[in-house]
Amino acid sequence: MPDIITLPDACEALYCRAECVMRENKLRKIEEIAKTIRELAVPGMKPKALIDAAKARHPNATKKEIARAAFLSVILSAEYDPEDTQALHDIAIDTRDEG
16 A cells, blocks of 8 residues: 655655755855855955955855855865965954854
8 A cells, every 4th residue: 555645744845855955055055155265365365355255256145154155165275275274264253253
């Protein structure tokens, strides 16, 4: 006998799928912003300048998303580009504190 799927079960499954898709989209957006930050960041750059540059490329990004992307950039660059890591860390901290 086949399993019977009730309407509440179907709704819950759809809701869970939609929530998963939204999380994936948000992560993709953060990754895109992190890529931009890595491209734009240079040693000695002021956090505000980098935030403004990231905002220019991603006008709908919130400060919270830019801060998360900056932290992601720190994590990803720490192993490969230690000189830029401190600058990215400072930007991430400054952005987080502004939000």
